[in-house]
Amino acid sequence: MTTPLIEMKDVVKSFGRHHILRGASLTIEKGEVTTVIGKSGEGKSVLLKHIIGLMEPDSGQILFEGKEFKTMKKAERKQLRSRFSYVFQNTALFDSMTVYENVALPLKEKGELSKKEITERVTTRMDQLDLHEIGNKFPSQLSGGMKKRVALARALVTNPEIVLFDEPTTGLDPIRKNAVHSMISDYQKKFGFTAIVVSHEIPDVFFISQKVAMLDEGQILIQGAPQEIQQSKDPIVQGFLRGMEANHDALTGLGTPTQLERRFEQEMELQKQQESNFSLMVFTVENLEEINEKVGHVAGQTMVKNFAAWLQQHLRANDTCSRYGMAKILAVLPNTTRKDAQKVCSKLARAARGEKITDAELYPGFCFSVSAGFAEATDDSPIDTVLAAAESRENMLYAFRITK
């Protein structure tokens, strides 16, 4: 087994008689997005501050690549800190500085690069984050989403290996929330950093995380892949998730993954009792990353939202539709064999031709590409198995290519 990038072992932290962390243990793997969830006031920000070295534990250990922070010399700690970056809840941009100056600040503070090198680095990052046109503006002239993007550019300008995001979507509307999530996910892939995110956005944040950890009563109650957390039988985990999850997906107005899974199980029961057939259909926006890159994350999320609305209108009344990932929508089709599902799919593809489903037509030479797959649920197979079948090559149709 390889040594984790960061390991918290039995970390205890109290403020006076207020016991916040009571033996928290968490493992962060390199190159992954780990999201920390938990009730308000549980100590998630305190946990982040321990990771970045802004707070020291009363007891317990924090290890970086196997070495304990406490035992490091001053220079070593400083060097380690320079590998980190932190995106605060409120973006914390300096109002008296332009966007360019805000982004350049961490490099100037470090004092390692020449003026020319700083200009080059800042210009590149701003181009990559689509900020080049607003370099001379001041934060007060920007929208909330743009400010987040500037904060992200500032956090990434030093080429950090580890980026901590403390509730990065607070106060944003659903499209911008999802835009920030897709931004974190895309840039994480592009720049390869390790991300640690604190968030209340459930289930949205599960779509971008490789690992989710839940802080409860000062301890990490559970950590694992998002699906493991969602499928956990632990009543505290289930209670928390149910309490956090809205009745519908905020971006698309469709159902939530949990609702879809429940519907799947109900249909499976019916299938056993009445020998009825049902199918699963999956729609994936294949080029969402490209869309994000070319026309921006807000435009990308707006297209997903519009496509979902179109789909909802065109599916049958009994079909249950839910967002199931950043670029994925899943539908349970009751009383539907594989052959029927194929027909539904082809019909949808025909209906899509020539319709203004998204704003894609606003962008010349632009393509909004959705693949659709289908599979019949059989023999008590779990949803993941049926989904994998629906996503397999032989069941996949590149159904919608909306190009203008």
Ligand SMILES: Nc1ncnc2c1ncn2[C@@H]1O[C@H](COP(=O)(O)OP(=O)(O)OP(=O)(O)O)[C@@H](O)[C@H]1O
């Ligand atoms: N420096 C400090 N001194 C004293 N108490 C503190 C300090 N920092 C945090 N706390 C307390 O620790 C508790 C946990 O705070 P923290 O901000 O980590 O919670 P959280 O889980 O991030 O909450 P939220 O989700 O609402 O942001 C709070 O009761 C807070 O008042």
